[in-house]
Amino acid sequence: MPELLSSQLRARLSPLRLVSPHQGPQTNLAGAHKGRRRGRSMEFAEHRDYSPGDDLRHLDWAAFARSERLVVKEFESELERTVMVVVDFSASMSEPKRRLALSCAAAFSWVGLLGQDRLGLATLGREARYHPPVRGRGQWGRLMDWLGSSHPGGRADLPASLKSLVQRLPRSSLVLVLSDWLEEEASSALAFAHHRKHQLALLQILDEPDRSPPWLGPLRLEDIETAEFRQLSLEDQTLSFYQQALEQHCQSLRQQCGRLGFHYHRCAAEAQPEEVLLRQLVERGWLA
Numbered sequence: 001m002p003e004l005l006s007s008q009l010r011a012r013l014s015p016l017r018l019v020s021p022h023q024g025p026q027t028n029l030a031g032a033h034k035g036r037r038r039g040r041s042m043e044f045a046e047h048r049d050y051s052p053g054d055d056l057r058h059l060d061w062a063a064f065a066r067s068e069r070l071v072v073k074e075f076e077s078e079l080e081r082t083v084m085v086v087v088d089f090s091a092s093m094s095e096p097k098r099r100l101a102l103s104c105a106a107a108f109s110w111v112g113l114l115g116q117d118r119l120g121l122a123t124l125g126r127e128a129r130y131h132p133p134v135r136g137r138g139q140w141g142r143l144m145d146w147l148g149s150s151h152p153g154g155r156a157d158l159p160a161s162l163k164s165l166v167q168r169l170p171r172s173s174l175v176l177v178l179s180d181w182l183e184e185e186a187s188s189a190l191a192f193a194h195h196r197k198h199q200l201a202l203l204q205i206l207d208e209p210d211r212s213p214p215w216l217g218p219l220r221l222e223d224i225e226t227a228e229f230r231q232l233s234l235e236d237q238t239l240s241f242y243q244q245a246l247e248q249h250c251q252s253l254r255q256q257c258g259r260l261g262f263h264y265h266r267c268a269a270e271a272q273p274e275e276v277l278l279r280q281l282v283e284r285g286w287l288a
Contacts, residue, residue: 004106004144009274013107016287017115018083020174020199021261047071051132051168082120082133082170083112087147088179089125090156096269097205098152101178103273104203106144108176111287113137117174121147124161124179126154130168162189171197178203180210182249187256194260201263201286202253208270210246213239 047060050070058072085105093101105121112119113136120133121143131146158179166175166189175193179186181204193200208214250266257264265284267276281287 004102004148005110005273009107009277010110012274012278013111013287014114016111016282018108018112018117018174018176019285019288020081021201021263022199046171047073048170049167051130054132081117082173083108083117084120084122084133084165084169084173084175085109085112086122086124086162086165086175086177086179087150088156088158088177089123089127089150089152089154090179091125091153092156092180092182093125093152093205094207094209094269096207097180100205100267100269100271100273100276101203102147104178104276105147105176107273107277109143109147110137110140113140119143122165123147123150124156124158125150125152127151128161130165156183158183158186159188163192166193166196166198169196169198172199174199174201176201176203178205180205181253182210184249187253190256190260190262194262199262200257200260202257202265204250204253204264204266205269206266207268211243211268213242 047063048071050059050072054072060071060073063069063071085108087101087105089098109119109121113134116135118133118135119139121129121131123129127150129150131143134143156179158177158181162175162177166173169175175198177200179202181202190200254264254266256262263284263286265280265286267280271280277287
């Protein structure tokens with residue numbers, strides 16, 4: 001498996017921390033995530049549905065006796081935050097897009113574990129996979145092995161997949177989604193995540209063929225995720241209409257994220273990870 005994040009870049013990222021939307025810069029001290037986090041203090045916060053990998057000691061058997069549904073007790077904590085990094089492995093994620101997404105996912109995982117977050121991973125595509133949140137820098141290598149074993153292909157179905165995923169997480173989790181976000185109804189999951197009190201960060205990765213398709217004339221376009229196809233003739237005017245529609249789609253995502261208080265950033269798949277992580281995302285307040 002190729003190295004997802006060089007040791008040099010890990011060293012440059014180590015002083016940084018993940019910043020939730022509407023949250024000021026964090027420090028490198030215990031308690032940096034002070035607030036309504038879910039942890040292991042003795043103050044009960046709420047119930048949520050049990051997910052494989054949850055600590056069995058936190059199952060509420062009294063609630064199970066009443067409802068025959070497995071739920072987990074959650075507690076307030078000043079030190080702990082759950083972070084879920086979601087990587088789109090669907091067929092629409094070309095090799096350049098997927099390569100940058102994996103590097104950024106590795107970076108977010110490294111920074112989150114150093115910052116005392118409980119950090120989990122999920123992949124979307126032919127096989128939707130979920131790795132429960134873990135703690136400690138020593139878990140990073142195991143998470144990267146798990147991420148590197150994912151196989152690309154299929155359809156992500158972002159709306160359904162994200163809705164299902166956020167229901168498994170403690171409220172107020174930070175969910176970072178790395179995708180091209182080109183599904184027409186992809187944004188429908190954002191309002192649901194906001195309703196669940198989660199904080200989302202959307203990294204939209206587009207490559208050159210997304211931004212300016214290099215084809216003209218009669219074409220048979222086939223959706224590589226669904227195998228649906230359409231016959232058309234792509235002329236300069238048609239290409240211009242496509243680029244306008246793409247820009248409107250991206251602006252709609254940006255505006256919805258702004259209304260809901262979520263992070264949003266669009267970047268080029270051809271950009272170097274150092275440029276995206278250490279300049280673009282630092283400037284936009286994702287990392288501090």
